[in-house]
Amino acid sequence: MPEAEYNATELMIINAARLLKDGDQVFVGVGIPNLACNLARRTHAPKLQMIYEAGVIGARPNRLPLSIGDPTLVSGALSVCSMFEVFSLYLQRGNIDVGFLGGAQIDQYGNINATVIGDYFHPKVRLPGSGGSMEIAAWANRCYIITPHQIRRFPARVDFHTSAGFLEGGDARAKTGVRGAGPQAVVTNLGILKPDANGELVLAALHPGCTYEQVQANTGWPLKQAEQLEYTAAPGAEELRILREELDPQRIYI
Amino acid sequence: MPEAEYNATELMIINAARLLKDGDQVFVGVGIPNLACNLARRTHAPKLQMIYEAGVIGARPNRLPLSIGDPTLVSGALSVCSMFEVFSLYLQRGNIDVGFLGGAQIDQYGNINATVIGDYFHPKVRLPGSGGSMEIAAWANRCYIITPHQIRRFPARVDFHTSAGFLEGGDARAKTGVRGAGPQAVVTNLGILKPDANGELVLAALHPGCTYEQVQANTGWPLKQAEQLEYTAAPGAEELRILREELDPQRIYI
Amino acid sequence: MSKLTSLSEAIRQHVHDGDLVYAAGFTHLIPFAAGHEIIRQGIKDLILARATPDLIYDQMVAAGCARKVIFSYSGNPGVGSLKWLRDGIQNGSLEWEEYSHFGMISRLQAGASGLPFMPMRQTGALDLEKANPLYRRVQDPYGGEDVVVVPALHPDVAIVHVQRADSEGNAHIWGILGEQREAAFAAKRVILTAEEIVDEDIIRSDPNRTLIPSLVVSAVCHVPWCAHPSYTQGYYDRDNDFYLRWEEISKDEASVKAYLDEWVYGVKDRAEYLEKLGKETQERLKPGVRLSAPVNYGSY
Amino acid sequence: MSKLTSLSEAIRQHVHDGDLVYAAGFTHLIPFAAGHEIIRQGIKDLILARATPDLIYDQMVAAGCARKVIFSYSGNPGVGSLKWLRDGIQNGSLEWEEYSHFGMISRLQAGASGLPFMPMRQTGALDLEKANPLYRRVQDPYGGEDVVVVPALHPDVAIVHVQRADSEGNAHIWGILGEQREAAFAAKRVILTAEEIVDEDIIRSDPNRTLIPSLVVSAVCHVPWCAHPSYTQGYYDRDNDFYLRWEEISKDEASVKAYLDEWVYGVKDRAEYLEKLGKETQERLKPGVRLSAPVNYGSY
Secondary structure (H helix, E strand, C coil), rough: CCCCCCCCCHHHHHHHHHHCCCCCEECCCCCHHHHHHHHHHCCCCCEEEEEECCCEECCCCHHHCCCCCCCHCCCCCCCEHHHHHHHHHHHHCCCEEEEEEECEEEEECCEEEEEEEECCCCCCEEEECCHHHHHHHHHHCCCEECCCCCCHHHCCCCCCEEEEECCCCCCCCHHHCCCCCCEEEEEECEEEECCCCCHHHHEEEEECCCCCCHHHCCCCCCCCCEEEEEECCCCCCCHHHHHHHHHCCCCCCC | CCCCCCHHHHHHHHHHHHCCCCCCEEECCCCHHHHHHHHHCCCCCCEEEEEEECCCCCCCCHHHHHCCCCCHHHHCEEECCCCCHHHHHHCCCCCCCCECCCCCCECCCCCCEEEECCCCCCCEECCCCCCCHHHHHHHEEEEEEECCCHHHHHHCCCEEEEECCCCCCCCHHHHHHCCCCEEEECCCCCCCEEEECCCCCCCCCECCCCCCHHHHCCCCCEEEEEEEEECCCCCCCCHHHHHHHHHHCCCCCC | CCCCCCHHHHHHHHHCCCCEEEEECCCCCCCHHHHHHHHHCCCCEEECCCCHHHHHHHHHCCCCCCEEEECCCCCCCEEEECHHHHHHCCCCEEEECCEEEEHHHHHHHHHHHHHCCECCCCCCCCCHHHHHCCEEECCCCCCCCEEEECCCCCCEEEEEEEEEEECCCCCCCCCCCCCCCHHHHHCCCCEEEEEECCCCHHHCCCCHHHEEEHHHEEEEEECCCCCCEECCCCCCCCCHHHHHHHHHHHHCCHHHHHHHHHHCCCCCCCHHHHHHCHHHHHHHHEECCCCCCCCEEEEE | CCCEEHHHHHHHHHCCCCCCCECCCCEEHHHHHHHHHHCCCCCCCCCCCCCCCCHHHHHHHHCCCCCEEECCCCCCCCCCCCCCHHHHHHHCCCCEEEEHHHHHHHHHHHHCCCCCCEEECCCCCCCCHHHHHCCCEECCCCCCCCCCECCCCCCEEEEEEEEEECCCCEEEECCCCCCHHHHHHHHCCCEEEEEEEEEEHHHCCCHHEECCCCCHHEEECCCCCCCCCCCCCCCCCCCCCHHHHHHHCCCCCCHHHHHHHHHHHCCCCHCCCCCCCCHHHHHCCCCCCCECCCCCCCEE
């Protein structure tokens, strides 16, 4: 493996991009997920389509969007609809293949907290709240989470269920009847966690140079390993070139 | 009263127009209601606005519209929305002042049948059905009915409640909680019926030359008279001129 | 990825015996050419759903394509009745399911939104609610009046005509919108017919006008004059003469057969129909030009 | 009938102490000028509702206008947090009521439609449903899963910024539509601000673009650059520098006071603000021209 230089953000973006399939309809936010989608489009998934919760379908931005509602997403897009329409006709209707999620805490069963640290009514730290993530986590066919691997971000149980992963595990999610399959991968700077048959996040892959012990030390529950632990390929030169030269030349996110 | 010549349709249109107020937002069909609205706009109600169930707001047609969805209603209109939107944002929301209704049968309490003569499941004569009239009768602030006065059109009870007038009378309509005040007048070629305090249609006005006996002979229930029976003014020369020369010069409806 | 195909191929692939078909359009953009192709292909036992069945469903019923209709107003708009639907209902040969307009389009809205049902306020008129067991009631959990609800409708196939689309099926629609969009999002498969196939750049120049995205479209067919004798805003007027004539034609079986033989079975496709219709009629129905004022999206 | 008035007059007439205000706009068309005018007029005890409170509500909270916020995402989009909202919630000085995005806009959709509530599918995440008693459940009368419902929201006043409107308030909007239309139809009163007041003929040239009709509008105000530092598609870009700077300004009371003194209390109206902003900034934020392809409505 050549020793290409890359940072943690680049590593996460590139590994997230690799999870996307050609033709995926992706509900996407700005920043890292946006870069992952654009990277996938320029490599293995040219027919991937980006849908923004602001109601923009098939954006073709001329510059790196700085907010979820950046005007560059609108000019030259295929379609623009209202927020109610994008949540009902696209997301709730089941037209979204992939949703990206983030949050302050992700737990053992892939549940996310983006609402509050501490008690909801007497918050220790008040976070921004759900936005669309409650619905994205439930209704997109599959979801991905991208986050740095730090122990405070990976507690065994989240303080608040902003959006549903596999709840308490087992068939808890299936029993709610929500249509989407839930979080399929958590991409971090150390590796990739994936749910096992019980909905518990286990270590599925390690990035180059990372160890199980390192991941366990940054995870708040006894972390199982997948039966077939994998090792991700290091970011390729071409992936890095596209990311650095074409997608974020000013290094705003990377 | 000068003996201007006019026919029954002109008489009904002109009397219906007089019931409209300046600034009324009117949910209107083609034909006679459309002509009544346009006549009102050119006489005492210049700010009256016409809204079509096809989703057209503030039409400014260049020619007499021949169907409820005539393209001349769209070109130059103020706004066009979907059918779901016009029924929800305008009608159900309570933004419509006046609705016009028609049907094969109108009964003693202003209920309308536009669905079926005979049994619903074994129809003697199958009629077109509700269209939007079920909602218009319920949710427009007030409704008007324009119809020729014939005994078969005015039974004591309709065979089928396509849209609600005052139901069985008394507080029956109020108890359903529907927002609109219900039918406020039935304009015929003989006179005008209006609901009394009990919701029963009574003779409120006679057109020139018409008599109570004539109206009763064409009405399927013992017809009461309003305490203050009125006599409508004959169609004026200017009303007739506008109707014949400007609104329907080819005499398609009149 | 282009989804362009001929209308006959699209019908063959996406409309099957017994399907629930929703050919959309409230007086505007009614896809007559698709109805005629269904008749030509002899497809049977269809459930034909439309707020306003219009002449096209009367023709399809007359041609023996349908076993059931779902509707909210069954008339010849501005003219009279639809004889074949009416007789079929009266003599029991045609099943039917009936709503008010708002009930009907609320079924599509629920289907398009991925909801199991849509609520609406009570109307005080109970007879249709009693006659159609799919009307139900739900308590308002905030203490108000009960609401009436109708279940989601998911047509097997929606047929939607539009002014212009790109080859992938991203479509601009203007003028009366009827239930075009709701039908497209509610259906399992969508056949999109368009007056014009345009470059993607035209679509992308005005994304707010794109009411139907490629995402929900199964096939795109270039079918000029698809809606005749109905109309397409900006392209041609309604052929009101034909709407009046159908009142006569539909009166007896022989004249209907003669009409179908001449105008449906007797032509291969809409191009032949159009040729047969003649330049003079086309000219008569062409409107003058009245363009929208442009808007600036800005280059960012 | 013209409804044109100054923004200060419109706020004076339509926004009162204690009102529930919905200043609409999802990242786009956020009516900063109206928020500043509310601050200038010293209006108090407002309930501020918005899916995404954005900087404008943070400023209004900082200025002491609000007693409660209703929201679904309380952050500085793409930048960070909204300090004054966050601190108000953390220290108990600000009441709050919280939804997901879809819950929040479904409340407006119900209000706009005259419905008592809107249903949505379950999401599996129950904590917010438990924390906010206005989330309720309703049985699906067709035998499926229970649905979650939220009640109609009827703001006392909605403030909606648009690109162009006629003097009666018929408005064209393009670009990101957010919840502009739903807010206008849901509210009891509507203040419409517009970048341009245009002749009615411009509006009538493209009726499908008119998302807000005069019918629901109480006052029309001509306010160029109303949305700065947010943006108006086709007119000016988002002033991202200010979004970054607010992160700093909002950190302590003194710098907020200095900001308000200079940019809100220190100017009479948006025209003065704009002059103070300067030509250079305005030029920097102006996009190039990118026009929509026209459509032909036809002259009938």
